[in-house]
Amino acid sequence: MSMRLSLLYPEGIRAKTALSPGEPDTGKIGPRTLYHLSLDSTFASISEDDAMRRAFLSVVSMPCLKSHMVDYRQEILRVFAKHPDFMNDFASLYDRFNGLKEGHDRERQAMMRSIHNSTAGASAQTLKNLLQANAVTLKRCLAFVRSLSDLCAEYRINTDECKATGLKRVAREAGELSNSSAFDRLTALCTRFENMGVDDVLDFSVQIGEGGQIEECRMIEHKYLHITDPEENNRRFLFFRKNETADSGTCVRIYLYEDTTYDKLIAVPLQLLAEQIDAITDQIFEKFCYIAPEMSFYIIAVQYIETLKLRGVPYCWPSVAEGAEMRIRGLRDLMLVCETEKGAAKTVIPNDMGREDTRHGMIVFGENSSGKTVYLRSVGTAQLLGQAGLPIPADDARLPVCAQIVTQFSEAEKEFERGNDAGRFEQEVRELASVIDSLGEGAMVLLNETFQTTAYEEGAEGLYHILNYFSAHDIRFLLVSHLHQLEGRFDDGEVGIYRTHPGYKVLSD
Amino acid sequence: MTAPTILTVGQSQTIPDTTFDDLQLRRLLSDKTIRILSHPAETPDGKKNEIIARQEIFRLMRDPDKYARIKACYVELKEYERAVRLWRASAVAVEKRYLFSEALAGFASICKTLGTLSEVGDSTRFAALSAYWREILSAQGALEADIASLKAILARAGKCNLSMGERYFLTRDDVPQTVYDELVTAAEELGLDIPERKNTRIRLNDAISNAVAELYPDEMAQCDSYIEKYKDLPFDAPSSYIAEFDFFYSVLALCEKADEKGIPLCYPTVADKRQYLAKKVYDISLFIKDADRIVPNDTYFSAEEPFFFITGANGGGKTTYLRASGINLILFLGGCPIFAEDAEIYPFTSVLTHFPADERFTSGGRLEEEQMRVNYLLNTCNADTFIVFNETYSGTDDKMGCEMTLDTASKIKEKQTFGLFVTHFHEVRAGGWPMLNTVIEEDEYHRRTFRIVRDFGITSSFADDILRKYRLDRVSLSERGVGA
Numbered sequence: 004m005s006m007r008l009s010l011l012y013p014e015g016i017r018a019k020t021a022l023s024p025g026e027p028d029t030g031k032i033g034p035r036t037l038y039h040l041s042l043d044s045t046f047a048s049i050s051e052d053d054a055m056r057r058a059f060l061s062v063v064s065m066p067c068l069k070s071h072m073v074d075y076r077q078e079i080l081r082v083f084a085k086h087p088d089f090m091n092d093f094a095s096l097y098d099r100f101n102g103l104k105e106g107h108d109r110e111r112q113a114m115m116r117s118i119h120n121s122t123a124g125a126s127a128q129t130l131k132n133l134l135q136a137n138a139v140t141l142k143r144c145l146a147f148v149r150s151l152s153d154l155c156a157e158y159r160i161n162t163d164e165c166k167a168t169g170l171k172r173v174a175r176e177a178g179e180l181s182n183s184s185a186f187d188r189l190t191a192l193c194t195r196f197e198n199m200g201v202d203d204v205l206d207f208s209v210q211i212g213e214g215g216q217i218e219e220c221r222m223i224e225h226k227y228l229h230i231t232d233p234e235e236n237n238r239r240f241l242f243f244r245k246n247e248t249a250d251s252g253t254c255v256r257i258y259l260y261e262d263t264t265y266d267k268l269i270a271v272p273l274q275l276l277a278e279q280i281d282a283i284t285d286q287i288f289e290k291f292c293y294i295a296p297e298m299s300f301y302i303i304a305v306q307y308i309e310t311l312k313l314r315g316v317p318y319c320w321p322s323v324a325e326g327a328e329m330r331i332r333g334l335r336d337l338m339l340v341c342e343t344e345k346g347a348a349k350t351v352i353p354n355d356m357g358r359e360d361t362r363h364g365m366i367v368f369g370e371n372s373s374g375k376t377v378y379l380r381s382v383g384t385a386q387l388l389g390q391a392g393l394p395i396p397a398d399d400a401r402l403p404v405c406a407q408i409v410t411q412f413s414e415a416e417k418e419f420e421r422g423n424d425a426g427r428f429e430q431e432v433r434e435l436a437s438v439i440d441s442l443g444e445g446a447m448v449l450l451n452e453t454f455q456t457t458a459y460e461e462g463a464e465g466l467y468h469i470l471n472y473f474s475a476h477d478i479r480f481l482l483v484s485h486l487h488q489l490e491g492r493f494d495d496g497e498v499g500i501y502r503t504h505p506g507y508k509v510l511s512d
Numbered sequence: 513m514t515a516p517t518i519l520t521v522g523q524s525q526t527i528p529d530t531t532f533d534d535l536q537l538r539r540l541l542s543d544k545t546i547r548i549l550s551h552p553a554e555t556p557d558g559k560k561n562e563i564i565a566r567q568e569i570f571r572l573m574r575d576p577d578k579y580a581r582i583k584a585c586y587v588e589l590k591e592y593e594r595a596v597r598l599w600r601a602s603a604v605a606v607e608k609r610y611l612f613s614e615a616l617a618g619f620a621s622i623c624k625t626l627g628t629l630s631e632v633g634d635s636t637r638f639a640a641l642s643a644y645w646r647e648i649l650s651a652q653g654a655l656e657a658d659i660a661s662l663k664a665i666l667a668r669a670g671k672c673n674l675s676m677g678e679r680y681f682l683t684r685d686d687v688p689q690t691v692y693d694e695l696v697t698a699a700e701e702l703g704l705d706i707p708e709r710k711n712t713r714i715r716l717n718d719a720i721s722n723a724v725a726e727l728y729p730d731e732m733a734q735c736d737s738y739i740e741k742y743k744d745l746p747f748d749a750p751s752s753y754i755a756e757f758d759f760f761y762s763v764l765a766l767c768e769k770a771d772e773k774g775i776p777l778c779y780p781t782v783a784d785k786r787q788y789l790a791k792k793v794y795d796i797s798l799f800i801k802d803a804d805r806i807v808p809n810d811t812y813f814s815a816e817e818p819f820f821f822i823t824g825a826n827g828g829g830k831t832t833y834l835r836a837s838g839i840n841l842i843l844f845l846g847g848c849p850i851f852a853e854d855a856e857i858y859p860f861t862s863v864l865t866h867f868p869a870d871e872r873f874t875s876g877g878r879l880e881e882e883q884m885r886v887n888y889l890l891n892t893c894n895a896d897t898f899i900v901f902n903e904t905y906s907g908t909d910d911k912m913g914c915e916m917t918l919d920t921a922s923k924i925k926e927k928q929t930f931g932l933f934v935t936h937f938h939e940v941r942a943g944g945w946p947m948l949n950t951v952i953e954e955d956e957y958h959r960r961t962f963r964i965v966r967d968f969g970i971t972s973s974f975a976d977d978i979l980r981k982y983r984l985d986r987v988s989l990s991e992r993g994v995g996a
Contacts, residue, residue: 059849185701192695204677208687211670211724214598218713220674221690228675228685255726257680259719268674271712272692279695286704416645 007293008176010169011062011300013075016293019390024294032387033438034410037064038384038423039451040410041338048341049310058299066390068404073323078167081320082160083301084308094298096154100147101295104288107140111281127269131199134277138196143285145181145190148287152177161404166310173294180287189283196276200433207272222272230254304393311396314348316340321389321400329386329479330357333398336381337388340396352507353398354472356382364470364480368487369503375483376451378509382481383410383449405479406445411438411453435469442478450482463488470498513647515749516640518569520562522551524864527842534865534902535838536797544755545762549846550862559845559859560782566847567779568635573760574849578632585625586757592618593751606669606721609735613662616742620659622750623649641753648746655742669728669735674720682723723941726799763848769799770851773989775806780844780855786895788813788841790855790929795836806853809833809964813898817946818930819921823938824950828962830934833948834900837932838863840899860930861896864889866904879908883916890923899924899931905935914939921945 007016012026037043037060050056067073083090114133125133149390155161155174165171180186206225212218231254311318316335333353340348354376369375385395389402411434431454436465442448463486470489473480474497490500500512527550532538538546553562570940572578595618599611623645630642649655649875675681689697696706716724723730767777775794783789792808812820822830840850844857866885882904893899905913914937921933921943932948933940941947947969 035604180702183702185698188694189698189702192691192698204675206676207674208690209672209674211606211610211666211672211716213610214614214713215602215604215607215716217716218711220711220714222693223687223690225675227687228673228681228683230675230681230683232681251682253727255682255723257674257682257719257723259717259803262717262719264714264717264720265676265680267712267714269676271714274712275709276695276707279692279699282707283695283699283704508736 008173008290008291010079010173010294011076013072013169026065028068030068030390030406030408032064032066032407033411033441035412036383036387036408036410036449039412039449040380040387042384042387045338045341045384046303046307050306052303055299055303058296059303059503062297062300063387063391063393066387066405066408067323067392068406070323070325070404073390073392075169077320077394078303079169080301080308080392081396082165082167082170083222083241084305086158087305089154089160090298090301090305092154093151094302096147096150097295097298100144101292103140103143103147104292104295107284107288110136111142117347124207125270125274126490127266127273128201130273130277134196134273134280135199137280137284138390141280141287142190142193142197144284144287145186145193148177148186148291149181151291152181173291176290180325193280195348196280205269205302207268209268217268220268220272222276228254232256275506307429308394310341311394314340314343314345316351316396317398318394319398319399320394321385321397322405323389323402323403328401329403331382331385331397331400332357334385334400335396336377337384337396338380339377354378354381354507354509356509357511363474363498364482365499365501366470366489367481367483367501367503367509368485368490369483369509373503374507374509375503377507378503379449379451379483383408383447387448392445403447403479404445405447406443407441408447408449409438409442409453410449411435412451432465437470439472442476444477447479447481450480450484451483453482454486460488462486463492467492474498513644515746515752516637516644518637518641518753519548519566519759520553521548522554525550526552526554526764527845528862528864530867531838531842531863531865534867535835535842536800537839537842539800540766540797542758542762545759547836548759549842552845552859559861562972563782563844563859565637566848567766569637570634570759570763570847570849571779572633572635572638573764575633581632582629582757583630586754586761588622588625589750589754589757592622593754596747598741604716604718604721606724606732607654607716609732610666610670610740611686612739613659613666613735615747616655616662616738617746619745619747619750620649620652622657626750626753645750652742652745658738658741662735665731667736669724669731670943672724672727682720682727684727695797716781719885747929763843763846766796766799767849770794770796773799773804773806775808776853777849777853778854779849780852780857783856783858786815786858786860786930788837788855788857788860788898789826790850790852790857792853793836793840793855794851795832796839796851797835798832805961807961807963809834811837811855812946812948812966813930813932816930818928819922819924820932820946820948822932822934822948822964823936823940824948824964828909828950828952829964831963832951834902834932834934838865838898838900858896860898861894862892862898863933864897864899866894866899866901868906879905886920890920890927893924893927893929895928895930897927897929897931899929901931901933901935903934903936910937912940913937918943 009016012028014027017026033039042060043056044065046056050059067076083093114129114136118129118133152174155170155177159165160167160170161174161178204225206223206228207218208223209217210219210223233254233256308318317333321331332355333350334356335353336359339351343351354374365376367375383401385397386394386402386405387402387408390405391410436455438448454466466482466484466486467489470480470482472478501509502512503509529550532546532550532640537549541549553559563781564980566951570612573582592615595611595615599608599615602608602611626644627642627646632638659750671684673683673685673687675683699706775796776792788809788811790811793811794806794808796806798806809829822833824830836851840852840855841857841860842863843850843857845859845863866882869881869885886901886904889899901920905916908916917933917937917940921940924931947967948964950962951965951967953963
């Protein structure tokens with residue numbers, strides 16, 4: 004039971020922290036990419052829940068590097084989008100489960116602190132309380148698993164009707180656990196511990212071992228013991244048959260009670276049980292709990308789809324493949340879609356983007372305010388959302404897998420920023436150098452008006468070599484620029500040249 | 513038959529405590545080790561044999577493979593000693609029976625281990641020791657079988673159930689499954705991993721012990737019959753080797769420090785004629801100061817020139833030389849490796865020292881106190897003694913001090929005693945005594961260093977260098993202003 008279930012990662016979660024970077028088969032984005040593409044503000048108009056939005060964007064910033072991972076998310080999202088009630092119940096169940104875990108972690112810490120601070124070691128009563136508390140948590144954990152299984156059954160997740168393998172796995176795992184007889188036995192044991200009374204008789208199996216010390220002391224059921232008080236037996240025996248002696252028997256009475264040994268004899272097995280119950284609980288938490296923060300991604304994703312639907316903007320589920328092909332038809336800029344009045348969203352101009360092989364990059368030239376940056380943003384957004392397993396506002400799309408998606412937009416001067424003693428161009432060069440330092444093969448770089456803070460000829464010369472470097476290292480780029488000096492430097496077909504046209508259309512030469 | 517020992521320690525202390533204090537050895541070695549070193553074997557033959565026997569063991573212990581095997585034996589001895597101690601100390605009847613069984617098993621095991629110690633390498637002591645313990649073990653033919661039987665009986669008697677309600681009971685019922693097992697089984701069936709938990713051990717109290725004895729009367733009786741059978745075994749004898757091994761480990765710790773500093777060590781040849789010849793002897797008391805550079809010197813003591821004066825520069829290493837000579841001689845007499853390249857040394861009887869005493873602790877004046885101690889040493893020493901004087905008589909004027917120094921030296925010469933007298937009275941060289949002096953040399957890093965060499969005396973103490981360093985030399989003082 005080692006796999007941590009995930010609705011984002013088909014192979015389960017590897018990292019211990021939810022939604023942390025570094026999961027297998029995920030890429031990364033530049034530190035300012037979400038900001039440059041205005042995805043933070045765009046999704047702020049879709050959902051007002053800051054925490055959920057942050058969680059959502061953190062998933063978006065770890066693009067999938069495998070097409071099957073994209074498919075995995077798309078299948079799940081389709082189910083949630085189709086059955087929002089299921090998603091809400093599922094999320095609500097997980098919300099309570101998450102609360103249970105957080106409460107348990109807090110209580111455990113407090114209890115451990117109390118045990119640790121106790122100079123004489125934990126008393127039997129403290130450990131009885133710990134055992135009861137742990138049993139209650141495990142029982143609630145088990146109840147969650149059963150509810151999860153029931154919910155999935157209700158929506159027929161575990162049938163062939165459902166194509167979402169991630170959800171089916173959750174349903175199967177929860178079902179297998181809750182349908183086992185061991186599950187009921189475990190629940191019954193928890194109930195037993197939960198109902199332990201202060202005056203209950205406690206029975207233990209004891210093993211004296213090395214050093215003549217008790218090396219194993221485990222709780223047992225009272226029913227296994229045949230307790231006959233030898234003292235009373237003897238009294239009866241003497242009363243009836245005065246001339247004979249009683250057998251030593253298999254039960255003897257212990258006469259001294261006031262001793263810390265007994266407290267230890269109770270405390271040790273109770274602690275052992277409490278710890279094991281805690282370990283079992285931890286494993287159930289570990290298996291299921293990582294889905295809780297992932298639900299933020301799906302909740303926002305469904306809201307995003309609803310927004311597109313509401314605004315009458317078509318969307319498609321892009322096929323994302325490991326090849327280099329990037330072809331999008333009827334791509335709308337999401338930010339404009341979200342910002343425009345409801346009825347007017349349809350007026351957002353769609354553009355196409357198509358290139359058999361984007362390895363050698365594209366340059367978009369155009370006048371000021373002719374839609375170059377919007378085009379760049381819409382392509383970057385489409386790539387990022389598509390690679391996160393989300394639909395995109397386009398008629399149809401085929402996207403490549405990019406190991407990194409990085410942006411370099413010219414920004415305001417940072418003259419007064421601490422430690423910055425460079426002019427604007429140097430600042431830009433330094434930023435670009437930092438970007439390039441971080442790039443690997445298979446990255447996509449989106450460059451917005453780069454090197455226009457110096458003489459254009461010199462800027463173009465410098466940029467030309469950088470773009471060539473990208474091409475040589477299998478780094479895709481999309482540059483929007485005024486630097487027409489670049490055009491003559493490339494051979495025909497070496498890069499894709501696009502130009503903006505009236506009506507915000509972007510067309511290739 | 514008494515168990516053989518690893519060390520033969522003399523009956524009387526021939527190297528006084530003050531020697532160890534003056535040479536700083538108490539700061540380098542444990543008290544027990546000092547005690548052994550202060551009691552060398554008594555007869556000349558006994559001394560030689562003892563030194564060679566100990567050198568054999570040190571050689572074995574300096575070999576990493578052999579060291580590991582000896583260390584394993586030592587560790588087992590410590591565990592065994594603990595087992596015997598716990599058994600003897602236990603006052604809880606049932607616990608005592610279990611502890612006896614462990615002590616008995618430990619005894620059998622340590623007998624075997626000691627019986628094979630001779631296999632580690634050539635050592636007359638290990639050979640004798642192994643032969644003895646093999647013999648002890650073979651005399652107890654049924655020991656192994658009895659231990660197994662005793663353990664089985666105790667394992668049987670160790671299973672019981674405790675019921676803690678209004679009254680407490682102990683029962684012998686067979687319990688098919690504990691609640692813990694039930695929990696673990698259910699969890700495992702669900703595919704959950706149950707971590708191993710370490711059991712917490714709880715000591716029996718008298719009440720439970722009595723109840724166990726009552727519950728298993730036959731088993732307890734059987735145990736008692738084994739205790740009776742083996743009660744006279746020499747349980748305590750193996751433990752006595754721990755202190756003896758501690759002696760070796762204490763000295764080996766010094767050797768390791770020397771290894772770290774690249775200081776060589778050697779096993780001196782035991783000379784038949786009276787001499788103390790050594791090449792490149794190191795003063796390991798400088799380990800205390802964590803000195804990174806220790807300059808070695810040679811020793812030249814022979815029957816022809818048994819006694820030297822040493823004079824020379826302040827801070828030139830005279831006392832270091834004295835300590836190096838004394839410490840390494842004591843180590844040699846204790847059968848230990850010494851910190852030198854090579855040496856051939858006679859097994860002297862004693863090493864005596866005369867260092868300046870703290871004035872607060874003397875009843876009379878300093879000179880009287882010094883003379884009193886000198887007289888005592890002169891009465892004690894003989895041809896087999898090695899004696900060192902460090903700046904004795906420096907508490908009086910030059911003339912008188914020099915006279916007293918030469919007088920003492922003459923008396924020592926009469927007794928043919930070996931030794932060394934560190935003094936700043938350069939006039940002693942006029943007496944034609946063998947002399948050692950400090951000379952300045954430059955090492956490979958062009959650092960100034962002092963060495964002690966056989967010479968005829970140099971009158972300068974290089975005091976000016978030191979004064980200049982502190983701007984108290986003539987030129988510095990003439991340039992120095994008033995105040996700062």
